[in-house]
Amino acid sequence: MSSFLFQAxxxxxxxxxxxxxxxxxxxxxGVTRIVNIAHGSLYMVGTYIAYSFATVVGGMLGFWGGIIAxxxxxxxxxxxxxxxLLRRIYRAPELFQLLATFALxxxxxxxxxxxxxxxxxxxxxxxxxxxAVEVLGRQLPTYDLFLIFIGPAVLIVLHFxxxxxxxxxxxxxxxxxxxMVSALGVNQAVLFTAVFAxxxxxxxxxxxxxxxxxxxxLAMDLTVIGDAFVVVVVGGMGxxxxxxxxxxxxxxxxxxxxxxxxxxFGGFSVNFSKMTLVAEFLVMxxxxxxxxxxxxxxxxxxxxxxxxPEEPIRPATRGLKLAGVTVLAVLIYMPLIAQDSPYVLVLxxxxxxxxxxxxxxHFIMGPGGMHSFGHAAYFGLGAYGTALxxxxxxxxxxxxxxxxxxxxxxxxxxxGWFAVRLSGVYLAMLTLAFAQIVWAAVFQWEGLxxxxxxxxxxxxxxxxxxxxxxxxxxxxLAVIGxxLLRRFLFAPFxxxxxxxxxxxLRAEAIxxxxxxxxxxxxxxxxxxxxxxxxxxxxxxxxISPETIGVGRSIDGLVMVLLGGIQTLTGPxxxxxxxxxxxDTIMRQTEFWRAMLGGIILLLVLAxxxxxxxxxxxxxxxxxxxx
Amino acid sequence: MSDVxxxxxxxxxxxxxxxxxxxxxxxxxFEVGRGEVVALMGRNGAGKSTTIKALMGxxxxxxxxVHFNGRDISRLKPFEIARLGLGFTPEDRRIFVDLTVTExxxxxxxxxxxxxxxxxxxxxxxEKLFALFPNLAEMPNRPGGRMSGGEQQMxxxxxxLMGNPLLVLLDEPSEGVAPLIVEQMAxxxxxxxxxxxxxxxxxxxxxxxQLVSDRVYMLEKGQIRWQGTMPQxxxxxxxxxxxxTV
Numbered sequence: 096m097s098s099f100l101f102q103a104x105x106x107x108x109x110x111x112x113x114x115x116x117x118x119x120x121x122x123x124x125g126v127t128r129i130v131n132i133a134h135g136s137l138y139m140v141g142t143y144i145a146y147s148f149a150t151v152v153g154g155m156l157g158f159w160g161g162i163i164a165x166x167x168x169x170x171x172x173x174x175x176x177x178x179x180l181l182r183r184i185y186r187a188p189e190l191f192q193l194l195a196t197f198a199l200x201x202x203x204x205x206x207x208x209x210x211x212x213x214x215x216x217x218x219x220x221x222x223x224x225x226x227a228v229e230v231l232g233r234q235l236p237t238y239d240l241f242l243i244f245i246g247p248a249v250l251i252v253l254h255f256x257x258x259x260x261x262x263x264x265x266x267x268x269x270x271x272x273x274x275m276v277s278a279l280g281v282n283q284a285v286l287f288t289a290v291f292a293x294x295x296x297x298x299x300x301x302x303x304x305x306x307x308x309x310x311x312x313l314a315m316d317l318t319v320i321g322d323a324f325v326v327v328v329v330g331g332m333g334x335x336x337x338x339x340x341x342x343x344x345x346x347x348x349x350x351x352x353x354x355x356x357x358x359x360f361g362g363f364s365v366n367f368s369k370m371t372l373v374a375e376f377l378v379m380x381x382x383x384x385x386x387x388x389x390x391x392x393x394x395x396x397x398x399x400x401x402x403x404p405e406e407p408i409r410p411a412t413r414g415l416k417l418a419g420v421t422v423l424a425v426l427i428y429m430p431l432i433a434q435d436s437p438y439v440l441v442l443x444x445x446x447x448x449x450x451x452x453x454x455x456x457h458f459i460m461g462p463g464g465m466h467s468f469g470h471a472a473y474f475g476l477g478a479y480g481t482a483l484x485x486x487x488x489x490x491x492x493x494x495x496x497x498x499x500x501x502x503x504x505x506x507x508x509x510x511g512w513f514a515v516r517l518s519g520v521y522l523a524m525l526t527l528a529f530a531q532i533v534w535a536a537v538f539q540w541e542g543l544x545x546x547x548x549x550x551x552x553x554x555x556x557x558x559x560x561x562x563x564x565x566x567x568x569x570x571x572l573a574v575i576g577x578x579l580l581r582r583f584l585f586a587p588f589x590x591x592x593x594x595x596x597x598x599x600l601r602a603e604a605i606x607x608x609x610x611x612x613x614x615x616x617x618x619x620x621x622x623x624x625x626x627x628x629x630x631x632x633x634x635x636x637x638i639s640p641e642t643i644g645v646g647r648s649i650d651g652l653v654m655v656l657l658g659g660i661q662t663l664t665g666p667x668x669x670x671x672x673x674x675x676x677x678d679t680i681m682r683q684t685e686f687w688r689a690m691l692g693g694i695i696l697l698l699v700l701a702x703x704x705x706x707x708x709x710x711x712x713x714x715x716x717x718x719x720x721x
Numbered sequence: 722m723s724d725v726x727x728x729x730x731x732x733x734x735x736x737x738x739x740x741x742x743x744x745x746x747x748x749x750x751f752e753v754g755r756g757e758v759v760a761l762m763g764r765n766g767a768g769k770s771t772t773i774k775a776l777m778g779x780x781x782x783x784x785x786x787v788h789f790n791g792r793d794i795s796r797l798k799p800f801e802i803a804r805l806g807l808g809f810t811p812e813d814r815r816i817f818v819d820l821t822v823t824e825x826x827x828x829x830x831x832x833x834x835x836x837x838x839x840x841x842x843x844x845x846x847x848e849k850l851f852a853l854f855p856n857l858a859e860m861p862n863r864p865g866g867r868m869s870g871g872e873q874q875m876x877x878x879x880x881x882l883m884g885n886p887l888l889v890l891l892d893e894p895s896e897g898v899a900p901l902i903v904e905q906m907a908x909x910x911x912x913x914x915x916x917x918x919x920x921x922x923x924x925x926x927x928x929x930x931q932l933v934s935d936r937v938y939m940l941e942k943g944q945i946r947w948q949g950t951m952p953q954x955x956x957x958x959x960x961x962x963x964x965x966t967v
Contacts, residue, residue: 271818272817280884
């Protein structure tokens with residue numbers, strides 16, 4: 096029993112750091128409606144900077160002064176990011192900003208690598224709090240005790256600042272209706288910068304405080320942002336108190352898993368400490384299903400979009416059809432054209448898989464209006480469905496491939512049923528949770544899936560065992576997939592989907608079962624994505640958990656946003672550009688992340704409506720436009 | 722009307738507005754004199770609210786010139802326009818539901834300002850507004866989300882007045898509130914006019930407009946189809962029937 100309580104105390108001290116990041120994230124999202132993926136990067140930078148202060152300056156001043164200075168520096172970095180980058184893209188479509196902050200993650204990660212090097216850096220122990228106190232017969236570091244108290248202390252300060260100051264009132268008002276705040280004479284730009292700086296300050300503080308507890312490392316940015324998203328969503332978007340409760344809840348559930356350890360269930364031994372990987376996502380899934388807006392959240396006021404209203408999508412024009420046929424013809428002849436450089440066909444297969452992924456993701460994101468952060472789940476189900484069938488049942492290749500869309504379809508039907516009940520960021524986070532659960536299941540079910548080693552030896556058989564024929568098979572499946580999705584969009588089903596996205600109430604009033612339509616859309620997209628996963632397994636000859644992780648979901652989002660979410664050709668172009676960049680640049684330089692991030696940022700600033708969206712602007716417009 | 726044309730508070734020339742591919746407003750020309758109450762009238766969808774939002778800079782695609790208190794505001798952002806003394810109360814009120822009455826008022830607070838000729842504009846404080854709206858005085862700490870429609874309507878006007886505006890854009894002040902509140906709203910507008918404020922209101926209800934306004938512009942399908950004084954409209958049943966009666 097005492098070991099449970101001791102782990103519970105440990106959980107409380109871990110909750111503090113998590114709370115700081117989540118509170119900052121929540122504030123920033125509330126006011127600016129930007130989902131700042133780079134928030135975890137600011138936390139990471141905080142730990143590194145605090146490490147430098149503590150080791151270079153050293154002593155009491157270097158450590159404690161360093162923590163304060165770090166928080167201020169990170170706050171300034173946040174303000175600079177807001178002014179230089181985000182301010183230019185507030186008018187861009189909602190999720191486009193996501194792409195920009197994702198690019199920042201890449202750039203900041205490489206900048207950190209360049210400045211501090213690849214080694215993990217553990218700071219000194221906190222001067223003045225080096226000791227430990229005896230709790231329940233064990234030694235609890237005094238510093239952890241300090242962390243347990245600083246979380247609630249900051250919570251109280253923030254709470255009063257939001258309740259009692261004019262700045263706090265403006266933040267709360269803007270969280271509800273920033274356009275109205277602006278019409279009352281408040282300069283949004285200044286408010287946004289201030290909120291961004293405050294959120295970054297909190298994140299930097301959280302990171303800096305970890306310096307004596309955990310080593311600074313380059314993987315912190317994504318793990319922290321993942322945890323923070325979960326905390327914000329579980330606590331309720333915009334609720335600072337909710338964020339603290341959720342941080343405690345999740346840290347405690349994790350601590351509990353560790354405390355339970357290995358338990359025997361009638362012969363089956365389950366290692367609960369391994370469950371920490373998935374515990375937080377299970378908590379999130381349960382909370383979101385029971386309380387769709389989080390513990391203390393409430394339904395978000397409709398965001399009044401500042402972007403231009405979306406143009407209706409139109410059937411392909413003669414010119415576009417001609418271009419499509421031409422590109423297809425070139426692609427069919429590619430094996431002949433590229434006889435001297437076989438790598439082109441390998442790249443081609445990668446690009447086509449990416450196209451399937453992006454087109455199916457776009458199907459639910461664009462016309463469906465459902466922003467999935469966990470599309471990799473269906474890719475993974477397809478890939479593992481194929482690979483396991485081939486490995487365990489020695490199924491022929493085409494049968495294995497046929498299993499891919501089926502398994503993905505089943506997964507999408509199951510997850511989609513829950514997901515379509517939510518909207519906006521909550522939906523995005525629930526899809527992420529499901530994807531993490533798939534990932535964790537694959538990772539931990541070693542007997543079936545081979546665990547972290549994955550399934551190997553999944554090679555294509557004749558006649559698809561040559562590079563050329565496999566490429567052509569991939570091309571055929573990709574073309575069928577893309578045309579199928581298009582066909583759905585221009586059928587009454589597609590109209591119903593868009594109607595449900597634009598105005599759910601009115602759509603229901605004319606007899607459309609919006610949830611059902613969106614659920615089916617989810618399933619269709621999942622199935623098509625599964626095909627991509629199946630091909631992927633054969634293309635690489637293997638499949639492992641790391642290839643179906645959150646990174647792949649984010650890659651897919653980047654592709655869709657890069658191409659432009661409001662067009663149908665966008666995801667195809669975006670996938671091609673991104674997959675090609677990834678396959679070429681990544682092999683050239685150690686700092687490929689920064690390169691990729693830099694390119695994405697340039698594209699974001701140059702083409703705020705995506706590549707195809709920008710091209711469409713140059714095309715002659717139809718009516719009497721201003 | 723001679724004093725109006727010379728010293729117009731708000732002068733709008735060829736205002737057009739677009740929403741995506743759709744054109745909503747067609748070259749509107751109108752003005753509001755200092756101390757004048759002008760009604761924009763017309764049926765639902767005629768373009769009244771769009772006109773008001775376009776004046777406030779809240780419609781991205783707009784064309785034409787808007788002069789306010791001697792300055793061109795047609796290219797400014799909403800907060801800059803508000804800071805020049807153009808107040809805006811939206812038809813859906815847009816009260817901050819998490820904030821109390823007092824806090825809502827505080828969001829609207831701005832420094833005092835003067836007209837272009839140097840005379841000071843009327844200034845407002847919560848105390849003065851509580852005197853004007855006694856209902857609000859009874860609930861200073863009530864969250865905006867727990868107020869009735871009429872109370873919210875008063876609060877949205879009071880919140881705008883906290884910015885010490887020179888001219889107030891009132892979008893559908895009589896929409897969706899109880900008859901007693903409508904009457905109170907009319908009295909308030911008359912009160913504000915006495916203080917020296919100019920008001921441009923959008924309205925479908927002739928009786929309400931008759932109580933408060935000096936002049937009328939009649940909108941249909943984004944164009945001004947008729948203009949005249951309030952008494953002229955009151956006499957002209959044909960115009961009322963053509964542009965207002967459902």
